[in-house]
Every structure is written in C-alpha cells, then in structure tokens.
Amino acid sequence: MKNQLAPLTTFQLGGPCRALIECRTPDELKAALSVLIAHDTPYVLIGGGSNLLVSDQGVDAVVVRYFAEEPLMEVEDEVVEVAGSTILDHLVRAAIERGLSGVTTCSGIPGTVGGAIVGNAGAFGKQIGDVLESAELMNERGDVYRVMADELGFAYRRSRLQETGEVVLSARLRLASSDREAMREERASILDLRREKHPDWRTEPCIGSIFRNVEPTSKAGRRQAAGWFLQEAGAKLLRVGGAFVYRKHANIIIKGEDGTADDVFELARLMGQAVRDRFGFELEREVRFLGPFRQAANAPTDRFF
Ligand SMILES: Cc1cc2nc3c(=O)[nH]c(=O)nc-3n(C[C@H](O)[C@H](O)[C@H](O)COP(=O)(O)OP(=O)(O)OC[C@H]3O[C@@H](n4cnc5c(N)ncnc54)[C@H](O)[C@@H]3O)c2cc1C
Incomplete structure (x- = not known):
C-alpha cells in the first residue's frame, strides 16, 4: 500500500498518510513547506521516526520526512x-x-x-x-x-x-x-x-523511553528515573496484544510480531495507571503520539488529523 508510515519509524508502526514528501536539504524542505503552506494543506514533519507512535489508521495529513542518508x-x-x-x-x-x-x-x-x-x-x-x-x-x-x-x-x-x-x-x-x-x-x-541496556530497534522495534524522568520536588533533589517507578509498580508484567515491556527496562515498550499501535497506546496507558495507583502521581509522556487511537477520548494525542 502507498504512503505507509510504519517503515519510517523505529517502532515499525503506523498506517498511511495522505501523501509523503521526502526532503534532504534545507532548500528542499523550504520549497516543499512553502507549497503546502500556500495551499493551506495540513502537514506533519518527521525525522527519523524514533520518538513517534503513529496510529494504525495513519495520519490524515501530508507527511514531510526530513532525513538524509549522508551527513550534510x-x-x-x-x-x-x-x-x-x-x-x-x-x-x-x-x-x-x-x-x-x-x-x-x-x-x-x-x-x-x-x-x-x-x-x-x-x-x-x-x-x-x-x-x-x-x-x-x-x-x-x-x-x-x-x-x-x-x-x-x-x-x-x-x-x-x-x-x-x-x-x-x-x-x-x-x-x-x-x-x-x-x-x-x-x-x-x-x-x-x-x-x-537498550534494545536494538532494528530487531526489537521500539521508540526509546515512553515517559520522562521525574523532576525533583525541591532544588536539592535529583531527577528520578521513570523506569524505577514503573518497575516498582510492576509494569514489566504488563502486556497488551503484541506489545510488551522490555525485560531490561520498564520504561521501554517493544512491539512483538503482531503488535499494533493501539496495543502500544493501551499498554502505555496501563503503565501510567500502574504508577498512579502505586505512587499517586502522573508520569509525563516523552514520546509523541500521532493520529487517532482507540482510547483517544480519555487521553488526547498530540495532533488529530
Ligand atoms: C533505541 C532508542 C534509544 C533512544 N535513546 C535515547 C536517548 O538516550 N536519549 C534521548 O534523548 N532520546 C533517545 N531516544 C529517542 C529518540 O531517539 C530521540 O527523541 C530523537 O531525538 C528523535 O529524533 P527523530 O529525528 O527520530 O524525531 P521523530 O521521531 O521523527 O520526531 C519527533 C518529534 O520531533 C519533530 N521533528 C523531527 N524533526 C524535526 C525538525 N527538523 N524540525 C522540527 N521538528 C522536528 C517531529 O515533528 C516530532 O514531533 C531513543 C530512541 C530509541 C528508539
């Protein structure tokens, strides 16, 4: 199928977009965005797709990928x-x-x-x-x-x-x-x-840490690892469909063979809930969510298209 986003993300997840434009250089990107802006066409910019969970239904917008194979x-x-x-x-x-x-x-x-x-x-x-x-x-x-x-x-x-x-x-x-x-x-x-310590996203698709580390409550304090709270809250035991928590790090989700973006979305929600139930505070998401998800009414994504 055309314009699938999954191959452009390290999670290997994501449905189609309206159209895909690939840009390598600043000039190419300026030219592409100028045309989209002039026509009032909604667009989303992505880079390496290593911090993005893209919906199974895809994104109802043009996706502009700004990515170069060789260093510029x-x-x-x-x-x-x-x-x-x-x-x-x-x-x-x-x-x-x-x-x-x-x-x-x-x-x-x-x-x-x-x-x-x-x-x-x-x-x-x-x-x-x-x-x-x-x-x-x-x-x-x-x-x-x-x-x-x-x-x-x-x-x-x-x-x-x-x-x-x-x-x-x-x-x-x-x-x-x-x-x-x-x-x-x-x-x-x-x-x-x-x-x-980290999975290799080429063999174990993932997007790095799901939640931000926790800011100190006083100036004297240090930032605390979200992974520690998740581990203590039992997150490593959680699994939804084909998505599970990485065995070595409770803040990373791995997509198994048949995992979907909805599975990941729900698993991330359950991980946050586990910490809320055990410690009484809300972890803040680090990764970006794009497009509509099953639980969208309860937990808004970054952009709806
Ligand atoms: C295995 C693994 C390990 C990781 N380890 C770390 C780590 O140690 N430290 C860390 O900080 N992160 C880590 N990450 C997360 C990720 O690598 C970073 O967040 C990375 O900087 C995201 O860059 P990207 O090009 O892939 O952005 P994308 O995922 O493509 O996009 C992320 C966001 O940035 C925006 N964006 C992308 N490019 C541009 C641009 N040129 N201009 C404006 N907006 C843009 C997108 O619109 C989107 O909102 C890890 C990820 C994985 C998979």
Missing part, C-alpha cells in the same frame, strides 16, 4: 553547520573524526539532528542544547529566520519547538577541540553500554 554539514574551526535532516549519530562520528568534542555522549541515539533539537535529546547528563549556538527555523507561515539557542527554551527533553510547530532547517553547533583517540574510546564504551 560544514565545519569551520570549532563551528559546525549541520542540516536538521542529518542523522545525529553521523554528526557524532564526523565530529569525533575531526577531533571535535561536545556531542560524543549522543553516540548511538537514533534520529536526526532536527528531532534531537526539538526534544533536546541527550544522555549521561548532557544534551544537544548544551552545544547549540543557533538554529535556522521555518514557521507555519513560511517565514525563515535564525534564533540563538537561549531563545529555544531548552530544559530536560524540552524546547519551545515542541509547541510552536517551527521546523529546524539547520543548526550551528559550537564544539571544542579534543583528543580524537580518547573520544573514539568514549564512543565505543557508550555504544557497548547502550547495546547492553
């Missing part, structure tokens, strides 16, 4: 200008090979640079927003402009872009010269650790 970047001294479509891990590898540090801790995180900036992706206490100098954006009216990083409202797994619908055409990162061999070693040990 220019480096001058310690400043890197990179297209939002570049795969984050390609950026990490290229930076290390040029002896530039600042993104090494992002080794192995799936998705694109654009997707990473929107969700301020990161690991080991560091995130992409820490090294972003500025970004070139396009808004829903078609205006293109550059903003400095401190205008993007970065916080833990957050940026203002999650609410505004502005897209990241490209990003300028300020990195620092560092020892290449030490960074290669750091990257290798991070990838080993990730292999040990």
Whole structure:
C-alpha cells in the first residue's frame, strides 16, 4: 500500500498518510513547506521516526520526512553547520573524526539532528542544547529566520519547538577541540553500554523511553528515573496484544510480531495507571503520539488529523 508510515519509524508502526514528501536539504524542505503552506494543506514533519507512535489508521495529513542518508554539514574551526535532516549519530562520528568534542555522549541515539533539537535529546547528563549556538527555523507561515539557542527554551527533553510547530532547517553547533583517540574510546564504551541496556530497534522495534524522568520536588533533589517507578509498580508484567515491556527496562515498550499501535497506546496507558495507583502521581509522556487511537477520548494525542 502507498504512503505507509510504519517503515519510517523505529517502532515499525503506523498506517498511511495522505501523501509523503521526502526532503534532504534545507532548500528542499523550504520549497516543499512553502507549497503546502500556500495551499493551506495540513502537514506533519518527521525525522527519523524514533520518538513517534503513529496510529494504525495513519495520519490524515501530508507527511514531510526530513532525513538524509549522508551527513550534510560544514565545519569551520570549532563551528559546525549541520542540516536538521542529518542523522545525529553521523554528526557524532564526523565530529569525533575531526577531533571535535561536545556531542560524543549522543553516540548511538537514533534520529536526526532536527528531532534531537526539538526534544533536546541527550544522555549521561548532557544534551544537544548544551552545544547549540543557533538554529535556522521555518514557521507555519513560511517565514525563515535564525534564533540563538537561549531563545529555544531548552530544559530536560524540552524546547519551545515542541509547541510552536517551527521546523529546524539547520543548526550551528559550537564544539571544542579534543583528543580524537580518547573520544573514539568514549564512543565505543557508550555504544557497548547502550547495546547492553537498550534494545536494538532494528530487531526489537521500539521508540526509546515512553515517559520522562521525574523532576525533583525541591532544588536539592535529583531527577528520578521513570523506569524505577514503573518497575516498582510492576509494569514489566504488563502486556497488551503484541506489545510488551522490555525485560531490561520498564520504561521501554517493544512491539512483538503482531503488535499494533493501539496495543502500544493501551499498554502505555496501563503503565501510567500502574504508577498512579502505586505512587499517586502522573508520569509525563516523552514520546509523541500521532493520529487517532482507540482510547483517544480519555487521553488526547498530540495532533488529530
Ligand atoms: C533505541 C532508542 C534509544 C533512544 N535513546 C535515547 C536517548 O538516550 N536519549 C534521548 O534523548 N532520546 C533517545 N531516544 C529517542 C529518540 O531517539 C530521540 O527523541 C530523537 O531525538 C528523535 O529524533 P527523530 O529525528 O527520530 O524525531 P521523530 O521521531 O521523527 O520526531 C519527533 C518529534 O520531533 C519533530 N521533528 C523531527 N524533526 C524535526 C525538525 N527538523 N524540525 C522540527 N521538528 C522536528 C517531529 O515533528 C516530532 O514531533 C531513543 C530512541 C530509541 C528508539
């Protein structure tokens, strides 16, 4: 069937969209969005699809995929200008090979640079927003402009872009010269650790952590892992149809062979409920839901089309 979204997400889930437009470069993306905006056509932008649960019924909109197989970047001294479509891990590898540090801790995180900036992706206490100098954006009216990083409202797994619908055409990162061999070693040990603790989405389809870690209640406190609360609440025992909780991490859902997006949606709801029943507070979802789901009346998705 045409325009299926499942192959474009790491969950391998999602029905069709009205039409699919693939863009690699900032210019291609600007041109495509300008036409859609001029015709008042609803669209959704996706990158690597590694933080998205797309409905089995699909999305009643045009999907624009901003994704490049090869890194699109220019480096001058310690400043890197990179297209939002570049795969984050390609950026990490290229930076290390040029002896530039600042993104090494992002080794192995799936998705694109654009997707990473929107969700301020990161690991080991560091995130992409820490090294972003500025970004070139396009808004829903078609205006293109550059903003400095401190205008993007970065916080833990957050940026203002999650609410505004502005897209990241490209990003300028300020990195620092560092020892290449030490960074290669750091990257290798991070990838080993990730292999040990995380599923490989190519063989065990998933979208990373479903819920955000829990913010401290006082300034002295530390953020607490959502996975710990889920584990204590017995989430690892939960299963809905073909969707189940990853055996090594209670905050990750795996899609089994016959799993559907509705199964995942319901399982995520039950996981949240388990924590509410056991601890009396609400976990906040980290992943984005697109399209209509079976339980939509009770728990709204991010966008309805
Ligand atoms: C196995 C696994 C491990 C993971 N580990 C981590 C981790 O350690 N740390 C972490 O932070 N995340 C992790 N993730 C989650 C995911 O990799 C990140 O959230 C990633 O940054 C999402 O990027 P993406 O390109 O795939 O975005 P998508 O999933 O395609 O989109 C996510 C959201 O970003 C928007 N978006 C995408 N590109 C753009 C753009 N150019 N401009 C504007 N909006 C855009 C989309 O509209 C959507 O709302 C993991 C995921 C998996 C599957």
